[in-house]
Amino acid sequence: MSTPRVRLPRSARAGDEIEVRTLIEHPMHTAVATPEPRDMLARFEARLNGEAVFAFDFANGSAANPTFIFHVRAVPPGDFVFTWTHEDGHSFTSEQSVRII
């Protein structure tokens, strides 16, 4: 699994809408059609200033290299944490901040 990629604006006004785009390279291998062992992410979660704002529970029909676009209300201080958790329990995190003006 490679480094997650997150696209956020550098700054936003408090209360305005922030578009969040996320992508992580991952095969999301279900083991339904081929013999290789299952290799799937279980959950993606986005937090802003410590509070959960958006999450996704993956299932077999989730595509490889999972990508999301969603829109969050800007609240200072604008600290985002994105976490992808594998079915085996290990996780990948990306932290980014938007300057709230």
Add this chain to the structure above:
Amino acid sequence: MILDRRKMIAGAAGSAALVLLPIPAAATSLHPEVDAALRDILAGRTPREAGIDIDAPAVAENGAQVPVTIRVESPMSAEDHVTAIHIVATANPAPGIGSFHLTPHLARAEVFTRIRLAEEQAFLVLAELSDGRVLQAAARTAVTIGGCTT
């Protein structure tokens, strides 16, 4: 006994409602696994066909990467917001595609992701609202190359 019978009648009515889901005519009956997935989400509630817009291609070149945008009419306020959006396949090896969890911190009940479709099929979107109601919609996408080979 009478109560039990009422429960059974209510249960039967629930089953009938599921059969009436807006699946395009080609898919005349739901696979038992799909039916079970819907029951899990609905938990006895009857969905209303309203308030959901699904933006997905009519024909997808690659069933492994089908872009889908889902918009639900909602103010996304603390009192009135979408709490979850579920996508359920009707003709994949397994019905589950994934579930979004939304909060009033979102400016809009609009989400984008990419899904796998093994073959041409209808897929269902169910949105759970903060007041407990459930909305639903269906979309149909044909695929040139099926997407469940991984």
